[in-house]
Amino acid sequence: MSGVFWLGGMVIAFNTTVPHAAGWLRVRLDIAGLVLLVGALIGGWNFFPKALSGIRKFRLDMNFLMTVAIVGAVLIGEPIEAAAIAALFSFAELLEAAAVVRARRAVEELVRLTPEQASLVRENGVEEAVPTGSLRIGDLVRVRPGEKIPIDGRVMDGESGVDEANVTGESIPVSKVVGDPVYAGTTIVEGYLEIEATTDASDTTIARLVRLVRQAQARRAPIERYVDRFARYYTPTVTALAALTMVVPPLFGLGTGLDWFTRGLALLVIACPCALVIATPVTVVSALTSAARNGVLIKGGEYLEALGATCAMAFDKTGSLTEGRLSVTDVRVVNKASKELVLGLAAAAESRSEHPIARAIVEKARNDQVKELPVTDFEARPGIGVVATVDGLEIRLGTTDLFPDLDLPPALEELESEGKTVVVIGDADKVFGMIALEDTLRPNARAVLGQLRKLGIHEQLMLTGDNEAVARAVASKTDISDVRARLLPHEKVQVVEELKAHHKVVAMLGDGVNDAPALAAATVGIAMGAAGSPATIETADVALMADDLKALPYAVRMAQLTRRLVRFNIASALTLKLLLAVGAVGGVVTLLVAVLVGDMGASILVTLNAMRLAQTRPNMTD
Ligand code: ADP
Numbered sequence: 001m002s003g004v005f006w007l008g009g010m011v012i013a014f015n016t017t018v019p020h021a022a023g024w025l026r027v028r029l030d031i032a033g034l035v036l037l038v039g040a041l042i043g044g045w046n047f048f049p050k051a052l053s054g055i056r057k058f059r060l061d062m063n064f065l066m067t068v069a070i071v072g073a074v075l076i077g078e079p080i081e082a083a084a085i086a087a088l089f090s091f092a093e094l095l096e097a098a099a100v101v102r103a104r105r106a107v108e109e110l111v112r113l114t115p116e117q118a119s120l121v122r123e124n125g126v127e128e129a130v131p132t133g134s135l136r137i138g139d140l141v142r143v144r145p146g147e148k149i150p151i152d153g154r155v156m157d158g159e160s161g162v163d164e165a166n167v168t169g170e171s172i173p174v175s176k177v178v179g180d181p182v183y184a185g186t187t188i189v190e191g192y193l194e195i196e197a198t199t200d201a202s203d204t205t206i207a208r209l210v211r212l213v214r215q216a217q218a219r220r221a222p223i224e225r226y227v228d229r230f231a232r233y234y235t236p237t238v239t240a241l242a243a244l245t246m247v248v249p250p251l252f253g254l255g256t257g258l259d260w261f262t263r264g265l266a267l268l269v270i271a272c273p274c275a276l277v278i279a280t281p282v283t284v285v286s287a288l289t290s291a292a293r294n295g296v297l298i299k300g301g302e303y304l305e306a307l308g309a310t311c312a313m314a315f316d317k318t319g320s321l322t323e324g325r326l327s328v329t330d331v332r333v334v335n336k337a338s339k340e341l342v343l344g345l346a347a348a349a350e351s352r353s354e355h356p357i358a359r360a361i362v363e364k365a366r367n368d369q370v371k372e373l374p375v376t377d378f379e380a381r382p383g384i385g386v387v388a389t390v391d392g393l394e395i396r397l398g399t400t401d402l403f404p405d406l407d408l409p410p411a412l413e414e415l416e417s418e419g420k421t422v423v424v425i426g427d428a429d430k431v432f433g434m435i436a437l438e439d440t441l442r443p444n445a446r447a448v449l450g451q452l453r454k455l456g457i458h459e460q461l462m463l464t465g466d467n468e469a470v471a472r473a474v475a476s477k478t479d480i481s482d483v484r485a486r487l488l489p490h491e492k493v494q495v496v497e498e499l500k501a502h503h504k505v506v507a508m509l510g511d512g513v514n515d516a517p518a519l520a521a522a523t524v525g526i527a528m529g530a531a532g533s534p535a536t537i538e539t540a541d542v543a544l545m546a547d548d549l550k551a552l553p554y555a556v557r558m559a560q561l562t563r564r565l566v567r568f569n570i571a572s573a574l575t576l577k578l579l580l581a582v583g584a585v586g587g588v589v590t591l592l593v594a595v596l597v598g599d600m601g602a603s604i605l606v607t608l609n610a611m612r613l614a615q616t617r618p619n620m621t622d
């Protein structure tokens with residue numbers, strides 16, 4: 001509206017082509033002045049009330065600047081300028097608001113990924129459409145080809161490819177059979193699934209994701225706080241400078257008071273820090289949202305910044321560089337124990353552990369149809385192994401640390417030298433045997449570490465609780481130079497702290513639950529395969545939803561790009577304003593140019609740059 005009046009007023013004012021008496025023109029100019037004044041008032045209404053409440057709190061902000069500029073322009077008889085400032089600044093505000101809304105709306109789209117209705121199967125087998133929000137743990141739902149899965153759950157019947165891009169960022173469909181986990185918001189490509197809900201509707205992975213992205217957006221990045229603090233001093237300073245510009249030169253008889261007053265007003269307009277203040281939140285929110293849509297959950301602008309500044313990264317071995325799906329390769333016995341017994345005792349002791357080693361041993365025992373033994377007592381020793389009472393016998397199972405006083409069989413070294421993870425089983429008095437396991441290296445581990453080096457992360461360190469030989473085997477296959485083996489969880493924390501003494505920012509990649517203390521100690525704790533583990537999503541600073549390393553260079557690239565953009569935006573807005581300010585004092589930059597370039601221009605630049613972030617994709621390689 002303000003703009004319409006501004007343009008209308010200008011048309012009337014400049015329409016002097018009608019060859020009429022000077023008297024007519026005068027009237028026309030007065031009409032023009034009135035129309036322009038209305039334009040200035042309408043536009044100015046965005047700033048006046050806020051400026052008043054700001055003054056009452058002794059705070060000079062951009063609303064104050066705008067008010068002074070508009071009122072000042074009217075007072076010096078420049079209604080065109082007054083209307084222009086009011087209209088253009090209102091438009092700039094509108095643009096900025098739209099940019100923020102746009103960035104936030106991208107998260108709303110994530111919410112809309114879950115279907116509104118679900119086909120619930122009642123106990124009597126009757127199918128019924130119910131609102132997705134009413135689904136509870138244990139509910140059975142049916143999903144047909146092309147439909148979206150309404151709830152996190154386990155496949156009870158059927159078989160299908162599922163597109164999990166919405167949750168993990170991975171667009172190649174994953175095949176699902178009975179027993180496999182599925183996530184709300186993912187799409188069944190072909191086939192048909194019956195799913196038993198493993199969460200309530202409010203607690204699905206995607207719901208958590210959206211909740212956490214919203215929280216992350218609400219948190220302010222450190223640089224944002226810095227810019228705000230800067231703006232608090234910047235505005236009064238420039239206001240003072242403008243006042244000096246208006247008053248001092250005329251005092252010394254340099255030019256007219258009106259001329260300098262106009263230059264001072266232009267300076268005020270340029271002083272508005274809006275583009276500067278909006279630059280960071282728009283960029284950060286765009287980056288967080290865009291990352292979430294590509295399967296990388298970043299818990300806040302501060303982690304985005306830290307990740308972008310990282311040049312040292314520690315990697316856990318099991319489950320991070322390797323797939324963490326171990327399989328038993330050898331079962332050795334000593335002291336006349338039988339293989340059956342060793343495997344049976346081990347499987348029983350491990351039945352309550354969630355460690356990948358435990359899963360492998362339990363599976364091996366089941367495949368070999370070893371007799372199940374009863375467990376009465378169980379204790380997990382993180383990074384070492386387990387202690388359990390099986391069939392009345394107190395069993396120890398894990399690293400050699402569990403058997404400090406016993407002689408260990410020579411086969412141990414032989415197995416370890418083959419690059420295998422070896423766990424020893426025994427009791428307080430003697431060793432019964434050993435179980436050797438092998439893990440598969442992630443096929444892209446080496447390439448990913450190379451990409452990270454290209455992105456400037458040169459200090460790479462592998463941390464593991466496993467033995468030296470395995471650690472070195474994995475290190476040589478992945479080109480990682482620095483390895484620390486046989487670390488207990490608290491020693492991993494120490495190593496991370498050591499790294500932090502040398503590098504300001506240290507990132508650590510781990511598998512969430514197991515490495516939680518080390519992840520917490522790092523500046524940025526990154527967890528993998530978070531889609532499968534709600535606890536991991538909550539604890540990590542950055543969660544890679546898919547169980548795939550390739551999201552890591554993407555996240556780093558995104559973070560670096562954001563950092564660069566934020567800095568570029570701030571630097572260019574400042575430079576632009578400085579140039580304009582010099583021009584304004586010199587009388588070259590008019591009020592109109594100041595508004596058009598200094599504010600609108602800067603706001604548009606910032607918004608366009610933020611949109612570029614949304615275009616970064618995980619599959620891009622440098
Ligand atoms: P990583 O650092 O490779 O993730 P962990 O710290 O989880 O490994 O474990 C270190 C070592 O402790 C393992 O290699 C294994 O020898 C032993 N260990 C840990 N947990 C178990 C378990 N549940 N059963 C047997 N051994 C275990």
Ligand code: MG
Pocket residue numbers: 316317318319511514515
């Ligand atoms: Mg681990």
